[in-house]
Amino acid sequence: MIPFDLFYYRPDTVDEALQAYGDLVRQHRHPAFYAGGTEILTRSRVQDVHIDAVIDLKAIPSLRIHRDDGQTLQLGAALRLTEVADLNLWPLLTATADRIADYTARRQITLGGNLLSVLPYREAVLPFLLMDSAKVELATQHGLQTRRFADVWDTALNLNPGEFLVSLRVDSQEARNLTFRSHKMTRLDWIDYPLVTIALAQPASGRVRAAFSGWNSYPFHSSTVDQILSDVSRSPQARAADAVSNMPMPAVSDIHGSAEYRQFVTQYTLSDMLTELEES
CATH class of the missing domain: 3.30.465.10 (Uridine Diphospho-n-acetylenolpyruvylglucosamine Reductase; domain 3)
Structure with missing residues (x-):
């Protein structure tokens, strides 16, 4: 249950959605676009979101x-x-x-x-x-x-x-032609917020690219890390260790794991993923 009143709009076209937003702003309301609505519902229950109108986009083809x-x-x-x-x-x-x-x-x-x-x-x-x-x-x-x-x-x-x-x-x-690996590592259970999620992709050029979630407060890709991981003259273990040492920002410590534990998990996961990628 949302503990406050909301105006609800369900436009059928992009133009109608934009028009609804503009009309609501001119009425000094605080609209939000939504489709799934999971975060709006969750945050509204604890009054962590300040809106008074929603524009549901799901009906727009x-x-x-x-x-x-x-x-x-x-x-x-x-x-x-x-x-x-x-x-x-x-x-x-x-x-x-x-x-x-x-x-x-x-x-x-x-x-x-x-x-x-x-x-x-x-x-x-x-x-x-x-x-x-x-x-x-x-x-x-x-x-x-x-x-x-x-x-x-x-x-x-x-x-x-x-x-x-x-x-x-x-x-x-x-x-479609990417060789890839994607791994999510959690602390306790299969279903949990990630300590780290890593996506590796290797296009036809052979250069490995990596993107990370959970390491810090936002997902990121680093060309420096790509360069390290692409150096096939070194072992996967050495490349993984070097990549973790050259991340563009420090690992976060939170209730799911310390920065040190996150670094450890990222390093061994990266090493395993590189081995899998090269053996595929």
Whole structure:
């Protein structure tokens, strides 16, 4: 139960959603876009979110798109994580998304909702951090705009007020031809917040790329770490140790594990993943 009143809108098109947002702002209300709604519900119960109107995006067809035309793979932001996994259009994304939360939660969490989460993990972003071809389609007050993923991602997906994520795109051949590994490590149980989630990808060029979640307060990719992991003249164990020593920020200590324990788990997981990747 949400302990305050909300205005609810369910537009059928992108234009209607943008219009509703603008109208509500002009009425001095505080609207939020949503699709899965899991975080809005959870945060509203503890009064950690300050909104008085929601704009439900699930009925907009372009946010539910899933298409691979052989050149571009496009996934709508309102696809649920279970749908992303069942479609399996991009195996690396499937492997990563399929370990987020538990099955019941994944039936509600959307792809866009995970990428825009206030939680630090946002594991579904990892495959997109590894793809030079990754792009986002945004609904803005100036119409639909397509931008490079790298241009809108810093430590989060940076959208202006009144904008929302419509879909994500990657090069179809690049996505399907990756050799990859994706591992989520927890402290106690299969279903838990991660100590660290690691996605490794190796395109045809042979250069290993890595993205991490849980190490710090936001997911990240580091070209320095890529360079270290790609040096096949050294053992996987040596590369993993060097990568952990050259992370762009220190590991976090929290209730799930200390920084030292997180470093240890990341190092041995990276070593195992590199061995698996090279033997595949």
